[in-house]
Amino acid sequence: MQVYLVGGAVRDRLLGREAKERDWVVVGGTAEELRAAGYRPVGRDFPVFLHPQTNEEYALARRERKTGPGYRGFVTEFSPDITLEEDLLRRDLTINAIAQTEDGTLIDPHGGQADIAARVLRHVSPAFSEDPVRILRLARFAARFAPLGFTVHPDTLALARQMVAAGEANALVPERVWQETERALGEQRPDVFFQVLRDCGALAVVFPEVDRLFGVPQPPQWHPEVDTGVHVLLCLQRAAELEAPVTVRFAVLAHDLGKGVTPQADWPRHIMHESRGLPLIDALCSRLKVPGAHRELARLTCQQHTNVHRALQLRPETVLKLLEESDAFRRAERFSEMLLACQCDAQGRTGLEEKPYPQRGFLEKARAAAATAQLSSDVLSALSGTAVAAAIRSRRLELIRALEKPSVA
Ligand code: ATP
Ligand code: MG
Numbered sequence: 001m002q003v004y005l006v007g008g009a010v011r012d013r014l015l016g017r018e019a020k021e022r023d024w025v026v027v028g029g030t031a032e033e034l035r036a037a038g039y040r041p042v043g044r045d046f047p048v049f050l051h052p053q054t055n056e057e058y059a060l061a062r063r064e065r066k067t068g069p070g071y072r073g074f075v076t077e078f079s080p081d082i083t084l085e086e087d088l089l090r091r092d093l094t095i096n097a098i099a100q101t102e103d104g105t106l107i108d109p110h111g112g113q114a115d116i117a118a119r120v121l122r123h124v125s126p127a128f129s130e131d132p133v134r135i136l137r138l139a140r141f142a143a144r145f146a147p148l149g150f151t152v153h154p155d156t157l158a159l160a161r162q163m164v165a166a167g168e169a170n171a172l173v174p175e176r177v178w179q180e181t182e183r184a185l186g187e188q189r190p191d192v193f194f195q196v197l198r199d200c201g202a203l204a205v206v207f208p209e210v211d212r213l214f215g216v217p218q219p220p221q222w223h224p225e226v227d228t229g230v231h232v233l234l235c236l237q238r239a240a241e242l243e244a245p246v247t248v249r250f251a252v253l254a255h256d257l258g259k260g261v262t263p264q265a266d267w268p269r270h271i272m273h274e275s276r277g278l279p280l281i282d283a284l285c286s287r288l289k290v291p292g293a294h295r296e297l298a299r300l301t302c303q304q305h306t307n308v309h310r311a312l313q314l315r316p317e318t319v320l321k322l323l324e325e326s327d328a329f330r331r332a333e334r335f336s337e338m339l340l341a342c343q344c345d346a347q348g349r350t351g352l353e354e355k356p357y358p359q360r361g362f363l364e365k366a367r368a369a370a371a372t373a374q375l376s377s378d379v380l381s382a383l384s385g386t387a388v389a390a391a392i393r394s395r396r397l398e399l400i401r402a403l404e405k406p407s408v409a
Pocket of ligand 2 (some may be wrong): 007008021025
C-alpha cells in the first residue's frame, strides 16, 4: 500500500501558498486494510477515510469508466490494482493532478508543473466532460487564481462550451451550483467565476437572470461601462477589494437583476428595476436553495439601492422612511451590509472605483442617531400606545434633522 499527497496541497505548495487541508490517495490498498488500521470511513459515494490521528482525508485510488451519456453516466471503480496514473487521469485540472511521494518526489504525468509555471488551467483529459461539476470548479479556480495570472486554456474553454451545448450543464443539481457559487463569491476575483461561466455558455443555464444583463445598456453619463452585465462584474470586483462578506457579494450580484427585464423601448433607462428585480431574486434563490439571509439582503439591496444613492438629497422624513422600510432599527447589521453593497454598486463603475461614497456613513449616522430616540417616563405615562409610536417617530425625525450632511461630492 502506497500513500501519496495529491490535489490542492501539492498545487498550493508549488504556488508558494499555504494549503488549508491535505488530501491523500492510497494505491494498492483496500477499504478493509484501512479500516483495520483505524481509519474511519466517511465517503458515502466513494471510499474516503479519515486518518485516526490527523483526521486528514485518505481516498482509495479510483478509476472512472464512461457507461452512458450525460451526468453520472459513468461508474467509479476501486481496487488495489488501480495505479496512481489512472487515479490522476480522472482528476479535473492538470494543476490538481500532481502527486507527491513521502520523500517529496513529484509524479506529474499531465504537465501540471508546466501549467503552474505558465499560469494555465487546463483539463487533464477528455474525461473532463463526464462531470459538469468540473465546469463550476474550473470557473471557481479561475476566480481564485486570477490574481496570480491564471487563465483558462482555450482548449478547456472549448471543451466546457461543448459540454454546455450538449446539455450537460442542465444536469447540475441546485445544491452543488450554490455550493460552488458561494465558495466562488468568497474568492479574490468572484467576477471571474461569472465571466468564465459566461464564456462557456453555462451562465445562461445556471444563472439566466444574470446572463440576461449582458447586452442591456445603461445611461453612459452614470455608467461609463454602459453594459449592465459588465457593471455587475465590476461591482463584484469592488466587493472583493473591500473584503465584503459573501452575503454582501451575493446582494451585489443580484441588485440590478431587474434591469434584465426592462422593456427595450425604455432603454437605457431602468425606471422600475428595483421592484422588477424582486421576483427574479426570488426565482433564483428558490431554484438554487440560496439561504434565507442571502435572499433577504439581496431583496433589501435591490429595493433600496437607488434611495441609498440619493441619501444626501433626501428630506429627513424620507431618510426615516428608508430606515423604517429597511427595518434598520431592529436589523442594524443587515442594514450596514446593505449600505456596503450599495457602495460596491456605486464604485463598480469604470473610472469611479475610488469615488467617495459618503451616503454610507451618513445613513449609518442617521440610523445610530435615530435609534437613540427615547421618551421620558412622564411623557410615556401620559401617552396611549399608538401615541407612543408617533412620539418616538417624531423624536427620531428631530434627531435625523439635527444631523449634519456631508457635502455632496
Ligand atoms: P481546495 O484548495 O479548494 O481544497 P483542491 O484542489 O484540494 O482545492 P478538493 O475539492 O479538495 O480541491 O479536491 C481534491 C482533489 O480531488 C482535486 O485537486 C482534484 O484533483 C480532485 N477532484 C475533486 N473534485 C473533482 C471532480 N469533480 N472531478 C475531478 N477531479 C476532482
Ligand atoms: Mg483540497
